[in-house]
Amino acid sequence: MDFTDTPEDAEFRAEVRGWLTANAEEKKPGAIYKAKYGEAALIPLSQEWQTKKFKAGFSGITTPLEYGGRGGTQIQQAIYDQEEVNFLVPRHIGSGIPLVIPTLLVYAKEEDKKQFIPEILRSDKLWCQLFSEPSAGSDLGGIRTRSERDGDDWVINGQKIWTSNAQHADLAILVTRSDPDAEKHKGLTYFYVDMKSPGIEVRPIKQISGMANFNEVFLTDVRIPDSQRLGEEGEGWRVAITTLMNERVSSGARPAPDFEDIFGLARDLEIEDGPAIANAAVREKLAHWYIQARGVDLTRMRTLTAMSRGQTPGPENSISKLVSAFKRQEIALFGMDLMDMGGGLMSRETTPMRAVFQEAALEAPSGRIAAGTDEILRNIIGERVLGLPREVRVDKDKPFRDLPTGV
Amino acid sequence: MNFDFSDDQRMLRDQAQKFLTDQSPPRVVRDVLEDSAKAYDEKLWGEMAALGWMGTAIPEEYGGAGLCPEDLCVLAEELGRSLAPTPFSSSVYLATEALLLAGSEDQKQKYLPDLAMGETIGCFALAEGVGVPTPKNISVTASNGALSGVKEPVADGDVANFVVVLARSGAADERGMSLYLVDLDGVDRESVETIDPTRSHARLTFNGTSAELLGAEGEGWDLVQKIIDRAAVYFAFEQVGGAQASLDMAVDYAKNRFAFGRPIGSYQAIKHKLADMYIATELARSNAYYGAWAITTGAPDVSVAAAAARVAASEAFNHAARENIQTHGGMGFTWEFDCHMYYRRAKILSLNLGGERRWKDRLISQLEARNAA
Numbered sequence: 001m002d003f004t005d006t007p008e009d010a011e012f013r014a015e016v017r018g019w020l021t022a023n024a025e026e027k028k029p030g031a032i033y034k035a036k037y038g039e040a041a042l043i044p045l046s047q048e049w050q051t052k053k054f055k056a057g058f059s060g061i062t063t064p065l066e067y068g069g070r071g072g073t074q075i076q077q078a079i080y081d082q083e084e085v086n087f088l089v090p091r092h093i094g095s096g097i098p099l100v101i102p103t104l105l106v107y108a109k110e111e112d113k114k115q116f117i118p119e120i121l122r123s124d125k126l127w128c129q130l131f132s133e134p135s136a137g138s139d140l141g142g143i144r145t146r147s148e149r150d151g152d153d154w155v156i157n158g159q160k161i162w163t164s165n166a167q168h169a170d171l172a173i174l175v176t177r178s179d180p181d182a183e184k185h186k187g188l189t190y191f192y193v194d195m196k197s198p199g200i201e202v203r204p205i206k207q208i209s210g211m212a213n214f215n216e217v218f219l220t221d222v223r224i225p226d227s228q229r230l231g232e233e234g235e236g237w238r239v240a241i242t243t244l245m246n247e248r249v250s251s252g253a254r255p256a257p258d259f260e261d262i263f264g265l266a267r268d269l270e271i272e273d274g275p276a277i278a279n280a281a282v283r284e285k286l287a288h289w290y291i292q293a294r295g296v297d298l299t300r301m302r303t304l305t306a307m308s309r310g311q312t313p314g315p316e317n318s319i320s321k322l323v324s325a326f327k328r329q330e331i332a333l334f335g336m337d338l339m340d341m342g343g344g345l346m347s348r349e350t351t352p353m354r355a356v357f358q359e360a361a362l363e364a365p366s367g368r369i370a371a372g373t374d375e376i377l378r379n380i381i382g383e384r385v386l387g388l389p390r391e392v393r394v395d396k397d398k399p400f401r402d403l404p405t406g407v
Numbered sequence: 408m409n410f411d412f413s414d415d416q417r418m419l420r421d422q423a424q425k426f427l428t429d430q431s432p433p434r435v436v437r438d439v440l441e442d443s444a445k446a447y448d449e450k451l452w453g454e455m456a457a458l459g460w461m462g463t464a465i466p467e468e469y470g471g472a473g474l475c476p477e478d479l480c481v482l483a484e485e486l487g488r489s490l491a492p493t494p495f496s497s498s499v500y501l502a503t504e505a506l507l508l509a510g511s512e513d514q515k516q517k518y519l520p521d522l523a524m525g526e527t528i529g530c531f532a533l534a535e536g537v538g539v540p541t542p543k544n545i546s547v548t549a550s551n552g553a554l555s556g557v558k559e560p561v562a563d564g565d566v567a568n569f570v571v572v573l574a575r576s577g578a579a580d581e582r583g584m585s586l587y588l589v590d591l592d593g594v595d596r597e598s599v600e601t602i603d604p605t606r607s608h609a610r611l612t613f614n615g616t617s618a619e620l621l622g623a624e625g626e627g628w629d630l631v632q633k634i635i636d637r638a639a640v641y642f643a644f645e646q647v648g649g650a651q652a653s654l655d656m657a658v659d660y661a662k663n664r665f666a667f668g669r670p671i672g673s674y675q676a677i678k679h680k681l682a683d684m685y686i687a688t689e690l691a692r693s694n695a696y697y698g699a700w701a702i703t704t705g706a707p708d709v710s711v712a713a714a715a716a717r718v719a720a721s722e723a724f725n726h727a728a729r730e731n732i733q734t735h736g737g738m739g740f741t742w743e744f745d746c747h748m749y750y751r752r753a754k755i756l757s758l759n760l761g762g763e764r765r766w767k768d769r770l771i772s773q774l775e776a777r778n779a780a
């Protein structure tokens with residue numbers, strides 16, 4: 001075992017660090033990019049940053065050269081990510097890099113790959129993910145949005161929900177039901193679609209924090225040429241699985257507050273008997289979060305090692321999101337508790353670390369729901385990693401239209 | 408032993424529940440949440456006053472109903488369940504209790520009748536921003552009957568008529584702390600935003616503001632401990648009510664929401680989650696009942712009982728509110744659904760009298776003290 005970089009990796013890391021130092025501001029403890037610039041201004045800043053990265057060869061490090069990537073290794077991507085977290089930079093917006101590129105690489109026509117992948121890497125075009133529906137979230141196979149063949153086109157009718165960034169997106173990946181008489185997972189067909197197509201209406205949904213980053217998307221007689229189908233008719237589930245597998249491969253990004261932030265708060269804050277960091281109850285919690293944060297990072301490195309040997313990452317990747325999302329909520333809520341009677345104050349000007357704990361308390365619940373809920377991820381670990389018998393399924397071997405539904 | 412409320416008290420609870428279901432439905436709470444100009448629901452407050460709720464534990468000679476703390480606990484649970492957006496907790500559990508405990512005859516005559524009618528609103532100022540208030544760091548000072556310094560956040564400080572303030576009148580130790588009554592007319596006050604906008608909070612700035620001693624000079628710290636012990640029990644009942652409401656919401660949703668062709672409540676991940684919420688709520692309820700009995704009878708271990716009620720109730724409500732969101736999936740994360748109103752209230756209630764960590768510490772200290780005695 002060797003936790004130091006190989007000479008080639010060390011050289012790559014030095015290159016990355018040099019470039020980041022020259023092009024971005026180093027992050028001080030507790031600093032948050034979003035708090036500095038505000039949500040509305042984030043998109044152009046993100047696009048500018050992605051374009052810069054693209055030109056320097058750091059956007060799409062593992063993406064093949066012919067599609068504008070670097071053609072590098074997973075390890076290099078991990079090195080880049082490890083270095084970038086030390087700088088104050090805007091995150092990538094939308095589903096393009098994490099979800100769309102891996103799906104296009106497997107299922108898109110050559111000309112589409114050549115066109116779309118570099119656009120995504122530069123963030124010229126933003127993509128969103130039209131998967132979830134009002135009655136189909138965890139149970140994505142339950143979607144009802146209909147696609148019907150009409151000559152060389154498909155006609156789409158239905159409703160999607162929870163679509164992050166739909167209001168900003170140029171394009172979307174879309175799963176539809178092409179055959180309601182087939183068994184649930186067999187009658188699905190997958191497309192990409194231009195979000196400016198006639199018949200697409202986007203309505204923002206306000207979330208707990210008061211912001212509206214996700215949306216309802218209504219599709220009424222939207223026409224999609226058959227050339228925009230990804231995978232075969234009726235094979236949409238397989239394509240969707242490719243997308244979702246990538247959703248659960250952790251990017252290593254750790255939205256604040258994480259261990260470093262609560263550790264910093266504990267050092268700075270005076271409580272009844274001195275600095276919080278000296279209090280045994282606080283130390284106990286800090287130790288718990290440290291082993292979780294560090295454990296997730298190191299587990300990710302084990303996964304990368306396996307990947308660099310040509311193995312595909314398995315469902316054990318679910319650990320990362322499961323642990324990190326809950327940890328973030330716990331840290332946010334405990335940070336407030338540590339601030340005691342003043343812990344409810346929301347002012348960025350006067351609350352420690354620009355109120356990152358308070359704001360995250362209102363945002364963190366989503367981490368445990370989006371991209372596979374805590375419960376679904378535990379089921380995956382139980383069934384696919386540990387090989388426990390599967391939950392009895394009542395929604396198999398019947399035509400989709402005969403399945404029971406609720407609210 | 409009879410470890411339950413009396414028939415009269417159960418009747419009071421049924422009436423309160425019915426009244427609040429009508430007068431404080433989620434829509435009323437949401438109005439206060441969404442209208443930043445609205446600090447509380449004045450109409451609801453007026454109707455509660457008409458029922459005499461603010462005077463529940465105030466003796467008849469001062470215009471109250473002369474009932475006991477247990478009766479107030481019954482109301483607190485229902486107010487918590489309905490998230491009633493009013494200054495009840497500040498005015499009744501804190502300011503009124505402070506006057507009952509430490510007020511001179513004149514002070515009681517002056518304030519209690521109006522408090523009982525809901526015509527005067529009182530509040531309680533201990534916190535000085537982020538951190539734990541201690542005798543060493545309290546920086547609001549009193550000299551020659553005038554206060555200087557800043558208190559924040561003060562629940563209902565922007566709508567109250569007077570405030571009970573802990574200030575430093577001598578050395579920076581327990582004996583140097585005193586309580587004061589301050590008329591808020593003319594005091595510089597500004598609303599501040601907290602995690603729960605359905606409960607208004609303020610920053611109060613005293614600038615040589617004239618103040619009247621409440622209780623003896625140098626007794627402030629001891630009085631605060633007594634006031635907070637009693638308030639902890641009332642808060643615990645509000646928290647138990649909130650936890651129960653969160654649980655009810657989650658159970659209802661779990662029965663009706665389908666995934667993979669089955670109600671989500673049929674999955675053990677959800678079933679066990681809801682069972683755990685139920686268990687925590689019931690344990691909190693039992694600890695709260697004991698606390699109610701202890702403050703009503705003045706039991707010697709009242710401080711232990713209060714801290715146990717507080718810790719159990721903070722844990723139960725925070726947990727139930729958090730997992731109610733989780734049970735609702737994406738819906739739970741929307742502004743439109745009510746889950747977040749409970750999540751916000753759970754957090755602010757568990758901070759307002761000092762955080763969970765500190766109450767756990769206090770519980771064990773009180774146990775040590777009891778065992779040493």
Ligand SMILES: Cc1cc2nc3c(=O)[nH]c(=O)nc-3n(C[C@H](O)[C@H](O)[C@H](O)COP(=O)(O)OP(=O)(O)OC[C@H]3O[C@@H](n4cnc5c(N)ncnc54)[C@H](O)[C@@H]3O)c2cc1C
Pocket residue numbers: 128129130131132134135136137138139161162163164165214366369370371372373374375376379664665666667671674675676677733734735736737738740
């Ligand atoms: C912030 C945010 C952004 C999102 N962005 C997007 C997006 O861009 N595109 C998109 O398509 N979707 C998006 N989603 C949707 C997300 O994928 C779904 O919300 C998620 O899959 C859960 O589905 P649901 O909301 O329908 O909840 P449900 O599936 O109804 O779940 C409700 C509860 O039941 C539990 N449950 C369900 N099935 C089981 C089971 N078998 N065993 C045990 N428990 C179970 C769940 O864990 C949950 O606690 C987003 C969601 C959020 C919160």
